[in-house]
Amino acid sequence: MLKLEKRPQPSKAWTYAAPIVAVVITMLLGAILFWFMGKPPLGAIKTIFWDPVFGDFAFYYRPELIKKAAPLILIAIGLSFGFRAGIWNIGAEGQYIIGALAGAGVALAFYPMEARWLIFPLMIIAGILGGLVWAMIPALLKVFFKTNEILVSLMLVYVAQVLIIAWSSGLMRNPEGRGFPGSRNLNQYPSAANLDLIKDTGIHWGVIAAVAAVAAAYIVFSRHQFGFDVRLAGQSPRAARFAGVDPNKMVIVCMAISGGLAGMAGMFQVAGPSAQVLGSFPSNFGFTAIIVAFLGRLHPVGILLAGLLMALTYVGGDAAQSAMNLPAAAIQLFQGMLLFSILSVDVLTNYRVRLTQRKAD
Amino acid sequence: MRETLLELKGLTKAYPGVVANSDVSFTIGKGEIHALLGENGAGKSTLVKTIYGLVRPDSGTMTMTGAPYAPPEPRAARASGVAMVFQHFSLFDALNVAENIALGMENPPKMNDLAARISEVSEQYGLPLDPDRIVGDLSAGERQRVEIIRCLLQDPKLLIMDEPTSVLTPQEVEILFETLRLLSSEGTSILYISHKLEEIRNLCEHATILRLGKVVGTCDPRATSARDMAEMMVGSAILVPEKEVGEPGPILLELDKLSAPAPHEFGTALNNISVQVRAGEVFGIGGVAGNGQDELVAALSGEMLTAPGMIKLDGASIGHLQPNARRAIGVCAAPEERNGHAAAPDLSLTENALMTGNTRMELSRNGFLDWGKARKFAEKIITTFDVRTPGPENAARSLSGGNLQKFVIGREIMQDPTVFIVNQPTWGVDASAAAAIRQAILDLAASGAAIICISQDLDELMEVSDRFAALNEGRLSPPKLTVGLTIETIGMMLGGAHDMEVAHVEA
Numbered sequence: 121m122l123k124l125e126k127r128p129q130p131s132k133a134w135t136y137a138a139p140i141v142a143v144v145i146t147m148l149l150g151a152i153l154f155w156f157m158g159k160p161p162l163g164a165i166k167t168i169f170w171d172p173v174f175g176d177f178a179f180y181y182r183p184e185l186i187k188k189a190a191p192l193i194l195i196a197i198g199l200s201f202g203f204r205a206g207i208w209n210i211g212a213e214g215q216y217i218i219g220a221l222a223g224a225g226v227a228l229a230f231y232p233m234e235a236r237w238l239i240f241p242l243m244i245i246a247g248i249l250g251g252l253v254w255a256m257i258p259a260l261l262k263v264f265f266k267t268n269e270i271l272v273s274l275m276l277v278y279v280a281q282v283l284i285i286a287w288s289s290g291l292m293r294n295p296e297g298r299g300f301p302g303s304r305n306l307n308q309y310p311s312a313a314n315l316d317l318i319k320d321t322g323i324h325w326g327v328i329a330a331v332a333a334v335a336a337a338y339i340v341f342s343r344h345q346f347g348f349d350v351r352l353a354g355q356s357p358r359a360a361r362f363a364g365v366d367p368n369k370m371v372i373v374c375m376a377i378s379g380g381l382a383g384m385a386g387m388f389q390v391a392g393p394s395a396q397v398l399g400s401f402p403s404n405f406g407f408t409a410i411i412v413a414f415l416g417r418l419h420p421v422g423i424l425l426a427g428l429l430m431a432l433t434y435v436g437g438d439a440a441q442s443a444m445n446l447p448a449a450a451i452q453l454f455q456g457m458l459l460f461s462i463l464s465v466d467v468l469t470n471y472r473v474r475l476t477q478r479k480a481d
Numbered sequence: 482m483r484e485t486l487l488e489l490k491g492l493t494k495a496y497p498g499v500v501a502n503s504d505v506s507f508t509i510g511k512g513e514i515h516a517l518l519g520e521n522g523a524g525k526s527t528l529v530k531t532i533y534g535l536v537r538p539d540s541g542t543m544t545m546t547g548a549p550y551a552p553p554e555p556r557a558a559r560a561s562g563v564a565m566v567f568q569h570f571s572l573f574d575a576l577n578v579a580e581n582i583a584l585g586m587e588n589p590p591k592m593n594d595l596a597a598r599i600s601e602v603s604e605q606y607g608l609p610l611d612p613d614r615i616v617g618d619l620s621a622g623e624r625q626r627v628e629i630i631r632c633l634l635q636d637p638k639l640l641i642m643d644e645p646t647s648v649l650t651p652q653e654v655e656i657l658f659e660t661l662r663l664l665s666s667e668g669t670s671i672l673y674i675s676h677k678l679e680e681i682r683n684l685c686e687h688a689t690i691l692r693l694g695k696v697v698g699t700c701d702p703r704a705t706s707a708r709d710m711a712e713m714m715v716g717s718a719i720l721v722p723e724k725e726v727g728e729p730g731p732i733l734l735e736l737d738k739l740s741a742p743a744p745h746e747f748g749t750a751l752n753n754i755s756v757q758v759r760a761g762e763v764f765g766i767g768g769v770a771g772n773g774q775d776e777l778v779a780a781l782s783g784e785m786l787t788a789p790g791m792i793k794l795d796g797a798s799i800g801h802l803q804p805n806a807r808r809a810i811g812v813c814a815a816p817e818e819r820n821g822h823a824a825a826p827d828l829s830l831t832e833n834a835l836m837t838g839n840t841r842m843e844l845s846r847n848g849f850l851d852w853g854k855a856r857k858f859a860e861k862i863i864t865t866f867d868v869r870t871p872g873p874e875n876a877a878r879s880l881s882g883g884n885l886q887k888f889v890i891g892r893e894i895m896q897d898p899t900v901f902i903v904n905q906p907t908w909g910v911d912a913s914a915a916a917a918i919r920q921a922i923l924d925l926a927a928s929g930a931a932i933i934c935i936s937q938d939l940d941e942l943m944e945v946s947d948r949f950a951a952l953n954e955g956r957l958s959p960p961k962l963t964v965g966l967t968i969e970t971i972g973m974m975l976g977g978a979h980d981m982e983v984a985h986v987e988a
Contacts (some may be wrong), residue, residue, distance in 0.1 A: 130827065151674035345839070345848045352836065356825040361784050363836045364805035417815060 125470040134469040139415055139422065142461035145462065149461070152456050159444055168436030168442055168454075172182035183322025187393050188434045191216070191385040193330040193427035195409035197337045198381030200418040202374040204341075205353040209375055211258065211273025211404025212382040215251035219383025220436035221284060221292075222250025224303060224397045228292055231304060239311040240278040243387055244325075251383015254280065259375035263368045267337050269375070277406070285399040292397045303397035306390065314392035326388030330427075333381060341453035350374065382406060404411050408434075411459040430455065483510030486670045487532070487639060489548070490541035492541035494527055501527035502538070503694040509639065512668040514661060516681040516702060517693035520714055520937060525674050528691070529641050532672070534558035535563045535750070546638075556587070562638035564643060566628045574617035581616055582631045602633050606660045615619070621747070622653035629660070640664065641672045646680060656814040658684050677769065678707040690714055708973055715939050715971060730760030734812075734900045735793040741780055747771040751780060752955040758900070763922065765946025765963065766935045767974075773955035774935050775817065781902045782814035783807045794900065808840040811899030815889050817908065817935075819882065823889045826878035830870065833857035833877050834892055839970065841896040849971055858895070866891030883910040890918050894925050901925060904935040919945050939971065 147169070151161035172181035195212045202209045208214075223243040230239050260273035287293075289301035297302075306312045314324050341347035353360040353370050361367060385405070386422030394401050412430050416422030485508050492505040501524045509515045516987055519525050530536040531851035532543070534552030543550040545561055555565075572581050579596045590598070596612040603610040608626045616624060625645060632640055642661075646654045661671055661684060673685055681688060682702045690698045690713045699714040739754040751773055758764045768774070779785035781792065783804035790802040799807060816822045824833045826935035835844050835855040844855045859873035866887045870880055877885055890906060906922060907915035927930050935952070936942050942949055943963060950960040951974040958974045 128879040343849050343852075345845055345850060348832070348835065348850060351827055352828070352832075355827050356821040358818075359825040359836065362782065362804060362814075362822055364783070364803055364808075364840075366803070391505045 123276070123474045124467065125474045127470055127472055130469050131472075135417065138451065138465045138469055139426065139462060141233055141418065142415070142458065142465045145456045145461045145465065146454065149238060149457050153450065153457075154446070157446070157450070157461060162455065164440055164444060164446065165451040167440045168451075169316075170433060172286055172432060172435045172439055177439075181439065183320055184317070184435050185428065185431050186322035186327055187324070188332040189427045189431035190327040191389050191405045192390075192409050192430055193424055194326065194333055194385040195378075195382045195406055196412035196416065196423045196427060197330070197333040198378035199409055199413045200337065200416075200420070200423060201350055201377045203354075203413055204418050205350045205374050206357065207374045208268050208270045209255060209258070209273050210410065211255070211275075211277045211287050211376045211406070212378060212409055213359045213402060213404060214277035215254045215382035216386035216389075216406040217280040217402055218254040218286050219247040219251035219386030220394075220401060221280075221287060221386075221397065222383065223247035223387025224292065224306060224390045227306055227309060227391065228303060230311065231309060234311050236311040240314075243312060243391060244384060247383045247387025248380040249383065251381070251386065253379075254383070255375040255379020256372075259372050259379075262371055264271055269371070281402055281446070288397045288399050288401075290319040294396075301399060305395050307392070307395040314388050322387065326385060326392060329384060329388065331424075334420045334424045337423075341420065346373075365477065378408050384410075408455060411462075414460065415462050430458075433458070483513055483777050485509070485735040486511045486513075486546060487777045488544040489528075489532075490542050490544070492528065492531060492537060492538045492543070494531065494538050500694050501623060502531070504540070505691070505694070507689045507696060507699065509672060510668055510687075510866050512665050513639075513687055514665050514671045514685045516682060516688035517672060517674045517714055518686035518688050518710065518714060520939075523691040523714075525691055527694075529565065529643060529672065532558070532639075533563060533641060554934075559587075559635060562636070563641065564635050564637035564639070565641040566625065566632060566634035566643065568643045568645075568685065570624050570628055572616045572624055572627060575615070577613050577615050578610060578627050579612040581627055582612075582634065585631050586634070598634060602630055606630075606633065606663055607656065608660055609912065620653075622656075624655075625657070629657075633664075637669060639670045639672060641674070642873070643674045645673075647677065655679070666736055672920060678702075678710050681710070682707060688783075704846075711971075730762065730929065730931075732757045733760050734758040734933070735796070737791055737793065739777075739780065739787060739791040741776065741785060741787050744776060744779065744785055749776055749955045751776050754955075754957045756950065756960055757955060758933060760899075760929050760931055761926055762948065763926045763934055763946045764960070765942035765949045766933065766952050766957070767937065767939055767942050767949065767971075768952035769937065772953050774952060776933065776955070777952065778814055778816050778902055778904045779923070779925055781812065781900075782810075805838075805840045808837065808896070808898075811841075811897075812902075813837070813841075813893040813896055813900070814899035814902040815893050815904065815906070817904040819885045819889055820878065824877045824885060827876055829876055830863070830868075830873040830880075830888060831859045833888070834862060834873070836878065838892060838896060841898075862888055862891040862895055865895065866921070872980075877906045883914040887914055887918060890921065894921050897928075898925075898930055900931045902933045902935075902970060906934060907938065908936075915941075 147165055151165055154164040155161040161310060172178065172185060195216060199209060199212055223246050226246040227239060233239070254276060257276060258269040261267040261272055262269045272414070288303060292303040294302060294304045307315060314326065317323050349360065349365045349370065352363055353365050353367065390397060390401060397459045408430055412423055412426045415430070416426035433451060433455055440446045441448060486932060488508045490506050492502050494502045505528060507713065517525050517528065531538050534555045534557055551560060552561060552824050579592060582590065582599060583595055589595060599610065599612040608630060610623060610626045610630060616627065626668055645657060647758065665671060673681070675681055685702050688700050688702045689696055689712070689777045690710070692714065700710065702710065735757045736754050739751055741751045743750045749772055754777070756764065776785065780787050783802055783806070787800035789798045789800055792798065794810060794812060799810070799812065809899045812910065825836065831852065834856055839845055842858050844851050844858060856873055862868065863870060868880070868891065869884050890903065893901060905920065906918050910918065919941065922932060922934060934945055946963050947962045949963050949966060951958045961970065
């Protein structure tokens with residue numbers, strides 16, 4: 121009989137091995153899935169995981185990879201603060217959308233003024249504040265009325281989604297757009313555009329921000345009192361209180377960080393790769409970032425790698441869609457399997473599997 | 482004389498280093514409500530686990546209605562008609578009452594029949610319970626009813642209840658007692674474990690008192706005062722130390738009519754606690770757990786803030802200060818629960834040392850942590866307090882209870898506090914470690930600190946404290962000097978306070 125036995129302390133080896141094992145398990149399950157769908161399993165795996173980075177068209181896919189990874193990493197870093205402290209912000213998608221609306225709103229308000237030194241920084245600030253304000257709703261409700269932040273933050277995603285659809289064909293619609301929904305194209309407004317800093321590399325300001333966020337989070341978690349408090353609050357709330365950590369302050373600060381970073385990611389996205397406010401702007405980055413955060417063990421460097429891997433499933437998924445006629449849902453399924461695998465393999469960090477003999481009776 | 486249901490003869494059970502039960506003999510009559518009384522660690526749990534088939538005795542025998550009884554496992558005990566309601570419930574929140582009960586049965590009947598049976602039994606015994614309710618929505622009292630009804634469905638001959646009232650409101654206690662009396666009148670015997678004396682006087686007709694694993698007395702609780710029972714529980718073996726009273730130091734800590742509402746549903750409100758603790762003094766607080774000990778520690782450590790003027794250090798009010806601000810001025814505390822309160826089990830010892838040591842030991846600068854310094858601090862605690870561990874990088878949960886306790890106490894004492902509050906300093910700690918911890922507390926006092934030591938172990942309090950008071954229902958009895966304190970007086974302070982509790986409930 122198999123039996124799970126708690127380890128006296130978490131296994132270091134499994135902490136690092138678990139994500140890798142999870143990825144391998146997902147690949148195996150994915151291969152089986154593709155095989156059932158009548159596609160060549162190995163070919164599909166290769167199209168998704170290998171070709172975008174090393175294949176013939178890598179020059180096209182690599183910048184795409186970076187552009188997809190940046191918002192995922194930025195949002196996931198923010199989420200990792202809350203998740204480590206046991207505060208479950210599931211609504212990063214909503215904060216991402218509101219950040220985009222706020223950033224784009226600033227740009228559209230100044231249009232057609234030419235002053236990049238003023239407008240672009242203002243957009244970044246507006247994006248951060250937009251996401252932050254959206255995250256403060258569940259945070260303050262939790263602190264003052266003990267509501268569940270999971271539900272409130274999740275519900276606010278739907279509000280944000282409705283809002284962006286309404287505004288893209290109302291408040292923010294391009295007056296010169298012949299009645300089509302969608303705002304002005306921000307890529308064509310030099311003061312607001314978030315384009316590649318070096319042409320065709322995919323590196324825009326959002327990528328820089330994501331890398332900076334990884335570095336900052338690494339320092340905070342490993343060396344700063346705040347990072348320690350976050351971990352303590354997540355591990356034993358009572359011990360944290362005893363150590364002087366105010367649980368309400370922790371909720372506010374962690375929600376602010378995750379909301380702010382999600383909002384910033386939304387702003388960089390709407391001014392860059394997405395180019396305009398449109399009903400189709402939301403692309404579930406805010407939800408996928410939850411998988412990225414856990415796949416990366418809530419560790420900044422892990423999140424960096426996990427973000428790149430998850431971006432690969434997006435880009436590779438697109439490639440597989442066009443090359444092998446795979447349905448888009450198959451890729452989402454694939455990402456879901458990845459989260460399940462990581463959560464299951466995670467058990468081995470704290471538990472070991474023992475073979476026990478069945479009792480005679 | 483009642484017919485005998487269960488007879489225990491010479492039960493002995495030893496664990497490495499401690500004899501939990503030693504030559505325990507008594508009988509339980511049919512339909513009798515029999516109290517098993519004793520302090521923490523007196524061996525009550527081991528004894529009932531033996532009866533319930535969870536523990537096998539080293540020697541001794543049990544006889545059930547004349548036939549030898551030696552259950553190898555709880556299933557056999559249940560088959561013989563022994564049922565037990567544990568202190569901690571084992572219920573699934575997401576399932577409803579009937580489903581939970583079915584899970585605990587060997588041959589569950591059909592759901593509809595079972596639900597009908599549950600309604601029937603709950604009505605019969607005055608335990609209102611709807612079989613379709615989800616357990617997650619039930620109060621602690623209602624959850625206990627689920628456990629009791631689960632037992633009653635087996636038609637038990639003997640029902641064991643382990644500290645059943647610790648999670649109940651006074652109204653729920655009344656309902657429970659009515660049920661137990663009804664069961665007893667129908668011929669079911671009840672073995673009732675508690676250390677709440679007034680309850681036992683209310684409910685039980687016979688009591689066996691355990692102390693250090695031995696039966697030290699029996700009595701009829703209805704005809705014995707709470708004070709006398711407390712004395713028996715405490716025993717006459719208390720060694721009151723001949724302590725010299727030195728020149729009293731200046732008053733360091735002053736509690737002035739400290740009152741605070743209960744922080745949560747099952748908490749205890751603090752009620753008008755006034756005491757002054759001087760430099761170099763150990764002030765001992767006795768009493769049964771759950772009478773405000775946790776709340777008092779929280780109020781002193783800063784986890785619970787109190788109104789201005791109620792807690793004063795050197796004459797200045799500190800009730801509004803957060804834990805770290807109190808540490809900064811020299812007030813350190815060690816709460817009772819090691820795992821998850823005084824220490825974070827999954828963090829390393831270095832991180833646990835940093836947890837409370839940061840402020841006084843200056844383990845960080847501008848918010849940036851000095852891990853090297855924190856590690857050195859942890860190592861110093863480990864060597865000074867003889868904590869058995871391979872090194873400070875190990876998780877706190879990898880340590881045994883006694884070793885973690887030494888670490889936690891050591892961590893606070895090494896910070897050289899001016900006021901130190903400790904709750905249950907040697908709970909679950911082996912004898913040699915306990916002696917080391919007590920010595921460290923005395924040494925800290927000798928160096929001029931004011932110490933509040935809260936404990937349920939009266940021997941310990943007599944050994945370390947200069948003055949003594951009992952905490953009951955959030956009230957503190959008037960303090961008395963430990964020197965010259967007689968068993969009678971201690972019994973009166975504990976028992977007397979218990980009489981107060983009843984008056985309080987009725988009021």
